[in-house]
Amino acid sequence: MGLFDLFKKKEEITDVNPIQGTAKAAKAPSSGVTYKVVTRGTNLNCRKGPDIKSEIVGKFANGSEVSLVEEHSEKWHKVKNAEILGYCHTDWLELTSST
Numbered sequence: 705m706g707l708f709d710l711f712k713k714k715e716e717i718t719d720v721n722p723i724q725g726t727a728k729a730a731k732a733p734s735s736g737v738t739y740k741v742v743t744r745g746t747n748l749n750c751r752k753g754p755d756i757k758s759e760i761v762g763k764f765a766n767g768s769e770v771s772l773v774e775e776h777s778e779k780w781h782k783v784k785n786a787e788i789l790g791y792c793h794t795d796w797l798e799l800t801s802s803t
Contacts, residue, residue: 719785736803737772739783741765750790754780762788769800 731766747763754776764770764785773789774782780791 736801737799738801739770739781739797740768740800741768741796743799748792748796750783750788750792752790753789754782756793758791759787761790764788764792770797772786 737756741764743766745766747765749760750762750764751758753759764783768785770785770792772781772784775786776782776791779794781794781797782789783797784790784793
């Protein structure tokens with residue numbers, strides 16, 4: 705295990721390349737990518753930014769469907785429905801379609 709692994713926490717994954725110190729470009733989604741919210745019955749917080757300390761801008765109900773706007777990182781995606789746009793942790797999103 706390297707020194708980098710000792711300091712890396714699950715909720716603190718960043719998009720900065722540790723070797724070059726540059727930010728990675730977010731992946732643009734293909735149209736029609738949707739996810740189902742799977743949270744064991746609770747609402748999923750949708751945040752202003754891609755981290756747990758960012759302001760909550762809304763909540764998605766368990767079982768609701770959201771559309772992918774941007775794959776910010778492996779653990780955070782920017783998603784939306786008719787009323788809310790923001791970032792959600794991918795642990796609580798299940799892919800339902802990707803056309």
